[in-house]
Amino acid sequence: EAGVAQSPRYKIIEKRQSVAFWCNPISGHATLYWYQQILGQGPKLLIQFQNNGVVDDSQLPKDRFSAERLKGVDSTLKIQPAKLEDSAVYLCASSLEGKGTEAFFGQGTRLTVV
Amino acid sequence: GNSVTQMEGPVTLSEEAFLTINCTYTATGYPSLFWYVQYPGEGLQLLLKATKADDKGSNKGFEATYRKETTSFHLEKGSVQVSDSAVYFCALSKSSGSNYKLTFGKGTLLTVNP
Numbered sequence: 001e002a003g004v005a006q007s008p009r010y011k012i013i014e015k016r017q018s019v020a021f022w023c024n025p026i027s028g029h030a031t032l033y034w035y036q037q038i039l040g041q042g043p044k045l046l047i048q049f050q051n052n053g054v055v056d057d058s059q060l061p062k063d064r065f066s067a068e069r070l071k072g073v074d075s076t077l078k079i080q081p082a083k084l085e086d087s088a089v090y091l092c093a094s095s096l097e098g099k100g101t102e103a104f105f106g107q108g109t110r111l112t113v114v
Numbered sequence: 115g116n117s118v119t120q121m122e123g124p125v126t127l128s129e130e131a132f133l134t135i136n137c138t139y140t141a142t143g144y145p146s147l148f149w150y151v152q153y154p155g156e157g158l159q160l161l162l163k164a165t166k167a168d169d170k171g172s173n174k175g176f177e178a179t180y181r182k183e184t185t186s187f188h189l190e191k192g193s194v195q196v197s198d199s200a201v202y203f204c205a206l207s208k209s210s211g212s213n214y215k216l217t218f219g220k221g222t223l224l225t226v227n228p
Contacts (some may be wrong), residue, residue, distance in 0.1 A: 004157075033216065042118075042203055042218035043158070055213045091157065093216075100146040100165035100207065103216055105157040 002026065006092050006106035014114055018080035021109045025073070025094030032069055033103065034077050035091040043091055049075065050097070082113045116141040118219035120204045126225045133191040135222045137178075137204035140185065145208040147171075147180050147187040152201045152221070161189075161202070194226045 005024040013019050025032050030051050035043035046065065048056040051072040060067070064083070069075040079086055089110050093103040121136040139145065149161040149171070162171030167182035176191045187204060204219040 031213070035218075040220075042220040045215070045217070048213065048215065050213055056210070056215060093158075095214075095216075097214075099209065099214065100163065101214070102148070102160045102163065105150075105159065107157040 004092055004094055004104050004106035006090075006109055008109055009107065010110050010112075012112045012114060013082055015084055016081040018078065019082055019111060020076050020078045021090050021092075021111075023075045023077070023092030023106060025075070025092070026104055028096070029094035029104070030072070030097050031095045031103075032075050033091075033093040033095075034067055034075070035093065037089040037091055037108070039088070046077070079111075082111075084113050087111055087113045116145065116206060116208050116215070116217045118204050118206055118217055120202075120219035120222055122222070123201075124223040124225060126227065127194055129196055129226055129228050130193045131226075133189070133194045133198075133224070135189040135202055135204075135224070137187045137189065137219060138185050139187065139204075139206050141206055141208050143208070144182070145206040146214075147178070148205040148207065148216075149176070149178055149187070149189050150203040150205060150218075152203065154200070158203065194224070196226045196228050199224055199226045 032049040034046045037043045049069045067077045089108040093105045095103040146165045148163045150158045151161045162173040164171040164180035170179045
C-alpha cells in the first residue's frame with residue numbers, strides 16, 4: 001500500500017515570499033491533517049479535513065495560511081507571506097474514520113525562511 | 115482542552131538498559147492513546163496504541179499500559195538497542211463531534227550508546 005506522499009521535501013524561501021506544499025493521502029482515507037513541527041517540539045495541528053470539509057482549523061493563522069482539499073483527496077497548504085517563525089517541518093497525515101484509528105504520516109516538508 | 119505531557123529529554127542510555135518514558139494526559143472521557151516514533155530523517159510512525167482502560171499496547175519489545183486512574187501511558191522497554199535511538203511522541207485521540215482529533219506531546223529524544 002502506498003503511503004502518504006508529500007512534496008517538496010525541502011524548501012528555502014525569503015521572508016514575505018509565498019510557498020505551497022502538496023500532500024496525497026492514502027487512498028480511501030477520509031481524514032487528512034496538516035501539522036507544523038517546530039524544531040524540538042511536538043507536532044501542532046494546523047488544520048483537519050474530513051473528506052473535503054474543514055473540521056478543525058482553530059490553530060491555523062488564517063491571515064497568512066490557507067489550505068484546501070480538492071475533491072476530498074489531495075491537499076495543498078499555502079503560506080503567504082512567510083515569516084521567519086514559519087520555519088518548521090510541515091507534516092501531512094491521513095487516517096480512516098473512527099475511534100482508535102492510526103494516522104499515517106508523510107516524510108514532511110522542511111521549510112526554512114531566511 | 116485535551117493535552118499530553120511527556121517527560122523532558124534528552125534521555126541517554128547504554129545498550130541493554132531499561133527504558134521508561136513517562137506520559138500523562140488530560141482529556142474527558144476515554145481517549146485512545148498512542149506512541150509514535152520518529153527515526154532520524156523520517157516521518158512519524160505508529161509504535162503502539164491502546165484504545166481502552168487497562169489495555170496494553172506492545173510492539174518491537176516496547177510496551178505501554180493505559181491507566182485511567184493515573185491518566186498515564188508510560189512507554190517501557192526492557193533492553194534498548196542502538197537502533198532504538200529516535201524521538202518518541204505520546205499522543206491521544208479524542209472525539210470532537212463526529213471527528214477525532216489527534217494531539218501530541220512535545221517528544222522525548224532517546225539516544226542509545228553501544
